Amino acid sequence: MPSMENGHVRIEYDDRRADVIIDRPDKRNALNEAAVADLTEAIRRVDADDDVRAVALLGEGHVFCAGFQLEMMHEKDVDEHDEFQRSFRTLLNTIDESTTPVVAGIKGAGIAGGFELTLPADLRVLGEETKYGIIEVTLGIFPHQGSTQRLPRIVGIGKAKELVLTGEYIDPEEADRCDLVTEVVPEADVDARARELADDLTEKAPLGIRNALEAFQATFDVPLEDGLETEHRLAMQVYGSRDRKEGFEARLEGREPEFEGR
Structure with missing residues (x-):
């Protein structure tokens, strides 16, 4: 099929693999x-x-995704942020519910929303020097697009709390050890390895792959959507705080934030 561009994203096809x-x-x-x-x-x-039997989710250039555009986030009020985050949740659920396997190639940076973008992917390839983590607590908010719901299902509640509450990047080797990622490779090899893994998946039985992915959706007793709704509601409370405004202003001004707890 021909390649496609739709503004900020493009699709390229290679045999039975699609690169988004x-x-x-x-x-x-x-x-x-x-x-x-x-x-x-x-x-x-x-x-x-x-x-299309497999998808590689990639970023153009040297960075996978540096999260949300900071200036945009700083300017949004609570209602506007609520609407935007619901649209982002729709994106993540679309990846999660895809019956075509998705391999994320994470290079340079996968930060905040860029980190959470990778969580619903089926396989994750991480660069050995990539900044990978959820930094929202340093901005006066907390990560609320799956980091309290999807992340514990991947790495366990203890490691998830560590990552969320410290707001620190996770070392790529540690990400590999705790099964957050499928493998770690040199930065220059990330995209190629993600494509290679996706190509491998295209060789497997497509019906088996599709049905296995559907079966995984029934793995957990507590519906993910319920957990995500709770996460979203609590996040909107934080987003309306003075600390959120201070966190974003401090980052934009290149200084340390002074949080007040309100």
Whole structure:
């Protein structure tokens, strides 16, 4: 099939593999409203394509995704943030519910929203020098698009709490040891390895792959959507705080924040 560009995201096809590429290298592939919408459309498109048997989720240039565009986040009020985060949750659920396996290639940076973007992927390839983590507590908020729900299901509640509450990047070797990622490779090899793994999946029985992914959706007794709704509600309370405003202003001004707990 021909390649496709839909604004901030492009799709490239190679035999039975589709590469969905975030294409905002001048913004370190940070996401705004349009990019989230374009990415959701792209994932839906390749998942509906019977000729595509695996997807590589990549970032153009040297960075996978540096999270959300900071200036945009700083300017949003609670209602606007609520609407944006619900659209981002739709994107993550679209990846999670895809019956076409998704391999994320994480290089340079996978931070905050960029980190949470990788959680619903089926396999994750991480660069050995990549900044990978959820830093929201340093901004006066907390990560609320799966880090308290999807992440514990991957690494366990203890490691998830450590990552969320410290706001520190996880060492790539540690990410490998705790099964957060499938493997760690040199930075220059991330995209190629993600594509290679996706190509391997295209060789497997497509019905078996598709049904296995559907079966995984029934793994946990507590519905993920219920947990995500609780996470979202609590996050909106924090987003309206003075600490959230201080956290973003401090980051934009290049200084340490002074949080007040309100």
